[in-house]
Amino acid sequence: MSLKFAAVHLLVGLLLAQLVHRWSTSTEPETQYIDGIDASMYLPGTPKPVRAAFVVLVRNSELVGMKRAMRQIEDRFNRKFNYPYVFLNDVPFTEEFMAETTAMTSANVTYGLIPHEHWSYPEWINQTYAGECRENMEKQGVFYARSESYRHMCRFNSGFFFRHPLLDDMDYYWRIEPDVEYSCDIAYDPFLFMHRKNIKYGYTIALHEYPETIPTLWSSVKEFIAANPEFVHHPAGYAWLSDDGGATYNGCHFWSNFEIGALSFFRSPEYLAYFDHLDRAGGFFYERWGDAPVHAIAAALLLRKEEVHYFEDIGYYHNPWTNCPLGPEARMRCHCDPAKSAVHHYWASCTRDWLKLPDTNASMIAESVADDIKASAASE
Numbered sequence: 309m310s311l312k313f314a315a316v317h318l319l320v321g322l323l324l325a326q327l328v329h330r331w332s333t334s335t336e337p338e339t340q341y342i343d344g345i346d347a348s349m350y351l352p353g354t355p356k357p358v359r360a361a362f363v364v365l366v367r368n369s370e371l372v373g374m375k376r377a378m379r380q381i382e383d384r385f386n387r388k389f390n391y392p393y394v395f396l397n398d399v400p401f402t403e404e405f406m407a408e409t410t411a412m413t414s415a416n417v418t419y420g421l422i423p424h425e426h427w428s429y430p431e432w433i434n435q436t437y438a439g440e441c442r443e444n445m446e447k448q449g450v451f452y453a454r455s456e457s458y459r460h461m462c463r464f465n466s467g468f469f470f471r472h473p474l475l476d477d478m479d480y481y482w483r484i485e486p487d488v489e490y491s492c493d494i495a496y497d498p499f500l501f502m503h504r505k506n507i508k509y510g511y512t513i514a515l516h517e518y519p520e521t522i523p524t525l526w527s528s529v530k531e532f533i534a535a536n537p538e539f540v541h542h543p544a545g546y547a548w549l550s551d552d553g554g555a556t557y558n559g560c561h562f563w564s565n566f567e568i569g570a571l572s573f574f575r576s577p578e579y580l581a582y583f584d585h586l587d588r589a590g591g592f593f594y595e596r597w598g599d600a601p602v603h604a605i606a607a608a609l610l611l612r613k614e615e616v617h618y619f620e621d622i623g624y625y626h627n628p629w630t631n632c633p634l635g636p637e638a639r640m641r642c643h644c645d646p647a648k649s650a651v652h653h654y655w656a657s658c659t660r661d662w663l664k665l666p667d668t669n670a671s672m673i674a675e676s677v678a679d680d681i682k683a684s685a686a687s688e
Contacts, residue, residue: 342388343496350497352390352414358499360480362386362393363469365461368402371409373486378412381484385494391482392416394474398427398460418474426468427460429593438593450520450596463592465564465599467583470574479503482568491623492633492642498568498619508570508615509607511562512624512631513650514658519559521596524589526550526557529605532585539578544665545608548658560658561604565626568619578610613667618659629656 340347345357362381366374378393392415395401401419410417429435445453452458475481480499502510533540551558573579583602591597607616623644624631631651632644639646650656 343500345497345500350389353416354390356389356391356499357497358480358503359478360391360482360499361475361478362391362484363475363481364393364395364484365397365465365469366395366486367397368399368405370486371405374405374409375412377484377486377488378409380488380490382413384490384492386413386415389497390415391499392418394472394478394481395419396422396469396472396474398422398457420472420474422464422468422472426464426471430587432588433590433593435593438590441594445520445596448520451518452596459593459596462597462599462602463587466592466597466602467587470571475571478571480568480570483564483566485565485626487627488565489625491625491630491644492621492638494622495641498622502568502570502617505617506615507617508573508611509562509603510568510617510619511659512566512619512622513563513626513629513656514560514604514662515563515629515650515656516658517559517561517598517601521598522557522559522591522601523595525586525591525595525597525601525605528586528589528591529557530554532582533609535585536578536581539582540609541612542609544613544667548608548662548665549605557601557605559601560608560661561598561601562607563626563629564598564600564603566622566624566631567603573607573611576610579606582606582610608662613665616662618663629653631659 342350348354349357364374390413393409393413395409395417397419398421400421406417406419429438442454442456469475470481480502482498498510501507546554548560549557586592586597586602620631621633621635621638622631623633623638623642625644629650630644630648632638632646632649633642634646634649634651651659
């Protein structure tokens with residue numbers, strides 16, 4: 309009997325040991341990974357894999373639309389990634405705005421005031437003449453023809469947002485505006501994707517600009533390129549920007565209300581010289597140059613093609629245009645209608661036209677067009 313008892317006792321001990329082992333191993337938390345990165349790095353308050361932030365230029369009066377946009381980006385992406393927000397305004401934010409936007413996210417939120425010199429007329433602008441130009445544009449029916457604040461906004465986004473002290477420690481930004489919508493779950497980190505692929509600029513929609521807002525922009529660009537031909541790293545970009553060998557600008561631009569970019573591009577000597585040339589030309593105030601064509605022309609010419617990325621998989625809506633992924637797998641994570649995506653419309657044909665361009669420096673035609681444009685600009 310003692311042998312049988314000993315055997316039973318041993319068997320019970322072994323079973324108990326096995327149960328304890330299973331319990332202990334099953335309760336140990338498993339490390340979760342996102343794109344090969346420990347998911348704990350995305351917890352609120354922790355340093356992220358990439359130094360990046362959402363950058364938002366917004367007015368206090370746009371609080372409701374801003375909260376709507378934040379709810380979209382939080383639900384679709386940031387509740388899992390917790391990248392910080394940087395809000396910028398040309399006047400101080402109200403306590404109400406700060407309290408209610410902070411409550412929308414677990415991520416860090418900061419609020420910055422734009423320096424006066426970044427949101428005012430530079431000394432070389434004739435404000436009387438600028439006012440006359442606004443009146444003439446209003447007679448032509450140009451959108452935002454009389455708005456001075458709109459022009460300050462475009463100039464700020466073109467040449468100053470990346471200089472704000474709150475972005476000094478950032479390497480990438482994701483621009484968000486009030487009332488935009490994100491229609492697809494984003495399960496990966498676009499910042500990390502850009503960092504790993506050495507991408508400097510990302511877009512979802514590319515359109516044709518209204519020509520009456522930028523009558524002399526292209527001639528100013530050609531003057532700059534003629535003086536700095538070594539800055540052009542993507543000659544094929546001319547074929548995207550011009551339909552007549554560089555004589556005129558076709559208006560193709562990346563719609564900048566959505567853009568993800570490397571701040572190093574805008575802080576580069578090439579871009580700073582480019583912006584300074586355009587700023588001195590006065591078109592931000594004498595015409596109505598938008599930051600979208602200013603950014604796009606720079607990205608198309610000063611960057612290599614592989615440094616510009618179409619985020620086809622990000623569902624995005626800004627009235628009246630939408631980008632909706634076309635692949636069947638997108639229907640599992642998106643609620644947008646692929647048939648209504650901007651890529652099907654002529655006005656947004658620039659979106660797909662960019663993808664048709666040859667790789668960097670791969671086209672003899674592109675080199676020839678680049679030479680023609682430089683010669684044309686030099687003779688003007």
